[in-house]
Amino acid sequence: MKNIVFITVDSLRADYVSGPKAPASLETLPRMTEEWLTCSTAYANAPYTKQSFLSILSGSYPWTFESAETGFDPDRVHIAERLSEEGYATGGFHSNTYLSPTYNYDRGFDYYLGRDSGDDGDTESRLTSLFNTAVERAVATEELSDLIYWTYQNAGKRLGIQLGSNLYKPAEELNQHIVNWTQRQSKPVFIWAHYMDVHNPYYPHEGTVSEGISRRRAVKLFHKVNEQRSEAAEGDIDTLERLYRGEIEYFDRQLGNLLERLDETIGSEETLLVFTSDHGEAFNEKGRVFHPGSALYEENIRVPMMIDGPDISGGEIESPVSHIDLVPTILNRAGIEAPKSVDGRDIAGYDFDATSDRIVFTESYDHEDGGLMGTDGEYKLIRDLETGEDLFCRRNSEPEKINQPDETESIAYDRLAGALDDHVQSVTNAEVAATDGEISENVRLQLRKLGYKE
Template identity: 25%
Template sequence: MSDHQNISHRAGTVSPPEHSPSVSPPNIVVIQADQMAAQALGAYGDTAAKTPHMDALAEEGAVFDRAYCNSPLCAPSRASMMTGVMPSELGCFDNGDDFASSVPTFAHRLRLAGYHTALVGRMHFIGADQHHGFEERLTTDVYPADLDMVPDWTLPLEQKLQWYHDADPVFTAGVSQASVQQDFDDEVGFRTLRHLNDRVRANQAAAAAGEEAQPFLMVSSFIHPHDPYEPPQEHWDRFADVEIPDPAHPEVPDIAEDPHSHRLRAMSGFDERYPDLEQVRNARRAYYAAVSYIDDHVGRIRERLDSLGLSENTVILVTADHGDMLGEKGLWYKMSPYERSSRVPLIAYGPEHLVPRGRHQTPVSLLDLMPTLVDLAGAPSPKAAGDSVLRIARGEQAGEIGPEDRPVIIEYLAEGTYRPQLSIISGQYKYVICPGDPDQLFDLATDPDELHNAARKEKHAATVARLRGELDARYDMAALEAGILESQDRRRLVAEALNMGRKRSFDHNPEPEQRYVRGDFWAALDYGTIRDGAR
């Protein structure tokens, strides 16, 4: 793993929070949704959204208006988020790439700092290590953990692999009385609330023994609103009289300007059949309903923190691994560098001495989450490419840092392309390169919908040269491409071998829980009771 810093700010030192020895380290709750675009939340300006709980956190906390994933694909995005290392440096190129257990994650770092660490729900770890530093993992994942989803950049587009995204979820979107995703997320919600109870039980036991309560990190990770778009009836009905806007720009970009979007459409079959306007509206309604379903879970988690007396010393962070195009530019799902796919919500809520209130415009990314959690925990600052978003917010408020000072990088190294695609966001500009494709430059201040490629305009020549220079300084594109192709070959061999003869899955199966009464009946009853005023 390289120590090369892919992302940095250049405005000098930003001030850390004021810590007092008498203040206990805060509990931290990270709530993550899958494929939840920032633009689909009321907190980010969507007037059709029904997200009152996330909006309330935003109103009372910190909102990062320009937060991005570092890869618009589940597994590499999450691995990067947990480590603070870019996917290409981790070797986590795609959804069939194993995540090395020797790389420190924020769970390792907080566990070392004395935190109890638990993962509830989805994280899309590929490979044998299904904990990556979490002391407890309370559910299995919703997707398999094996090396089966390995792209092949040598295959023609028409030769599709079985696991590619397909157009069907857009055509079949609608109410589901029950589904795998609902069952999974309902379990995540239930176990999240029970785990909060368990942390209070542990605090009570510590107090009875004259010991300090142990702070905790809990990551609750849901699969909604990821396709298939199949929300419960209750949430679908909330939008019966809501005018959800149609895609603002459903037309497909010119293939000469944007071949990547055409590859994504061909990979998923949208080039051969495309939903009509009513089907598009139906799918978007289902997506908005699924986001509302996530919002209900956020509300229940916050209510449980309040009722257990944990809110005063708990920081809540809400985010997602990537967005969803939802029909913009004729695209669905993710895998694109466009804003709808690559921007994510990032909302922080907690005690004011820890979380600066307000909206913050400096670009940040999921790469910054690990340093943020370490910062909150008061643990030693890691050598990392990112920085704490809370320090960035305070620096922005103090005038020490601004949008021009923090470039953010997005990598896409998976299916739907034949060469590495890199994007850099710097100030108001987004610049995209992929060998064989035309460069793209978007001025997000004057062209927020990314309709006009300005890369060849003379007035932007200096900007293109500057951003290209930054990417060239960070990446050896030929070496990166060769490494990806070699990795694909190697992993296909391993996956094929592991499917021969006796098969063993990497999937996580939670250990039997010591719940209810085990052994000492009276002690178990006493431990299980949460008394008023306990924290």
């Protein structure tokens, strides 16, 4: 049995890992791109976390679930459950509220950070402790939650003060939790680690391009742009993007640190390593900032995806792939049959035809009035399911309609349009089981603090 390390990072764009936009100081990510099996045309199956991880951890499209609002369906096989059944020690490490036990993401994990360890290790000031106590004591009345959120928002927007505990655990701290747990295991491990550092609000780090920006200024800027969105000043967006690049530089160093330490504890020769992000991030390229749930453009949905391990050669897969392909790829490498509910394919297997005429999909919101993107790697079609409007273009071009498509473009459009029709029909017919998911006011507040709109 192989050890399996599944690393995900929030909000990391593919074009900030390699290419002109990637920070020049990166070391670990470029080395992985060069040495690992790299998917250069990889897509998230949804443009935001709570929908995207349904696919990442199940291998199925988000719309086949009951609802992203209630999380992981009780009848859907979670990859951690499958690996646990086969004898793996399973550890989940994250600090994203959307991935908490509230949404059933802890299923199958012997150890789940937050569920099994609380918030030990966080250092809080007296003011922060008092604020957190107020949150914890907030009864389920929307008025009190709104008051606390108003206090948090105004402290950040006007004073640049981040009230409350850190919105997520920094990579350095998450690494230590992972290594500590791994050292206690005596059988093959499955580690899932999700890093939040690249997610807003972005904080400055020494020795990165964001050095020189004060933390207080960064906090104020986040609140300002989060409120103004597309109307934010160009200079503010530029500073925000600089902070984002700095977070990537910081994460890159910590990723290298994790891989080195895991090599010392479990060894890398018999370990399967998988890396991706849950979605991208926008900086007002098309009137959108951060990662709104309706954004189906390249900056929001094209993600890095890399795989390394025994019997996996380096190289590049140019054919389009997506998150649904990761679960079958991991399970097949472990010699485990994928559940029938899996929609993806083993992209690292000998029988995967990297030149196949394949279409992958990204879903937004609901299949009745949301949005859907399909791409064959050369062209893409974005459909607004509420209005029926289609946006057709070459994948790497600005998403504008082709008013007078030539013969080749017409063939591509008809093929993608038919594929979108078939996809909507297939998920409409999918059987799903309802799940009761009650979200506490504390969870709702944490999500709002991260910039999510209700």
